[in-house]
Amino acid sequence: MIYRLSLLPTLQKFISSKREENSEWIYSSGYKVGGPNTKKTRAGFIKKGDKIEAISEEGDYTISLSGEENKELEFIPDERLYTPPFLVFDQILGENNIPISFVAQYGKKELLYFNRDFVGIHAPQENISDLEKIYNSIRFQFNNLYRFYALLISGSCMVLTETEINKRDIDALPFPENIEYLNLTKAEKILLEDVLEYYIHLGKAISEKGQGRKLHEKVSQEQLKKFGEIFCEALNPIYSKNDKSWQCGKFSQMQSFTICQLGYGKNEGLSYERFDHEELENIIKPLIDNTTSNRGAMFKRVCRLYKHLNGYDCVFLIKPNAVRYWLGSIALQDADETFIDLKEGGR
Numbered sequence: 001m002i003y004r005l006s007l008l009p010t011l012q013k014f015i016s017s018k019r020e021e022n023s024e025w026i027y028s029s030g031y032k033v034g035g036p037n038t039k040k041t042r043a044g045f046i047k048k049g050d051k052i053e054a055i056s057e058e059g060d061y062t063i064s065l066s067g068e069e070n071k072e073l074e075f076i077p078d079e080r081l082y083t084p085p086f087l088v089f090d091q092i093l094g095e096n097n098i099p100i101s102f103v104a105q106y107g108k109k110e111l112l113y114f115n116r117d118f119v120g121i122h123a124p125q126e127n128i129s130d131l132e133k134i135y136n137s138i139r140f141q142f143n144n145l146y147r148f149y150a151l152l153i154s155g156s157c158m159v160l161t162e163t164e165i166n167k168r169d170i171d172a173l174p175f176p177e178n179i180e181y182l183n184l185t186k187a188e189k190i191l192l193e194d195v196l197e198y199y200i201h202l203g204k205a206i207s208e209k210g211q212g213r214k215l216h217e218k219v220s221q222e223q224l225k226k227f228g229e230i231f232c233e234a235l236n237p238i239y240s241k242n243d244k245s246w247q248c249g250k251f252s253q254m255q256s257f258t259i260c261q262l263g264y265g266k267n268e269g270l271s272y273e274r275f276d277h278e279e280l281e282n283i284i285k286p287l288i289d290n291t292t293s294n295r296g297a298m299f300k301r302v303c304r305l306y307k308h309l310n311g312y313d314c315v316f317l318i319k320p321n322a323v324r325y326w327l328g329s330i331a332l333q334d335a336d337e338t339f340i341d342l343k344e345g346g347r
Contacts (some may be wrong), residue, residue: 034074097143234335265312
């Protein structure tokens with residue numbers, strides 16, 4: 001998925017192509033004050049006041065009356081960057097989108113400033129529809145896709161700080177002329193949803209109030225049912241024929257692990273095979289709990305057991321109860337691994 005999106009033209013390339021047509025296009029970070037030992041230049045056109053301080057996820061910007069009037073700055077962008085119409089990004093990853101504001105006009109004043117914490121795109125008035133296209137794609141139409149992509153490619157988000165992105169991440173956002181190429185397949189949507197709903201919390205506290213707890217809560221029956229459906233949907237385009245298909249049996253939840261039965265055979269005929277108490281205690285539980293590899297740590301294994309039962313080729317997935325083992329993206333992974341096992345077994 002990431003490879004496919006990375007092959008598409010980027011936002012930076014889109015703007016570069018527009019600038020070749022009209023040099024009035026400006027794309028840059030805001031001004032930088034810099035440290036005491038950096039080379040600086042006086043910014044004559046930046047006056048005190050009318051400075052963007054923050055951008056909400058709803059696209060509204062907050063104005064501060066403070067500014068760097070007649071101050072020497074380390075980096076000063078082209079003055080036209082601050083002239084409407086322009087787009088301005090806050091370099092953070094919001095909960096619903098990358099905060100972006102569309103400034104089509106700004107009262108009677110000509111300029112609206114922002115510093116290096118923001119990235120702006122100015123276009124000539126006759127190209128305002130292109131700014132609207134960028135804004136609508138990032139703010140509304142593909143907001144989750146852009147959050148997902150920025151999260152995965154960023155070298156700062158969840159590395160330096162939890163939500164920080166930078167201009168390089170915005171540069172690399174996929175932005176083809178035909179935005180139909182940004183539509184995702186069903187499998188890709190499953191991956192995106194899991195990343196934004198669950199994996200984004202990896203590394204966070206798993207205490208009662210910590211967001212990381214979400215990955216470690218006990219999986220529900222509804223989540224297990226969805227897991228089974230995704231697993232079967234992934235394999236059935238390959239195997240479904242002659243009234244036979246992959247089907248999901250029942251789930252059996254124990255105190256520390258869950259057993260999921262999936263089987264291939266005659267449609268709607270899969271019966272559930274229960275494990276007896278001796279199998280659970282003497283075979284399955286020791287497989288899950290690995291206490292011998294490293295006595296200084298506790299490991300949990302995930303297992304796949306294959307059996308032929310009542311005319312069905314069955315696989316039993318046996319894993320801990322935590323949600324992170326039963327996500328839709330994990331169902332796709334388990335389906336891939338099961339397919340490989342079956343191919344190696346000549347099926």
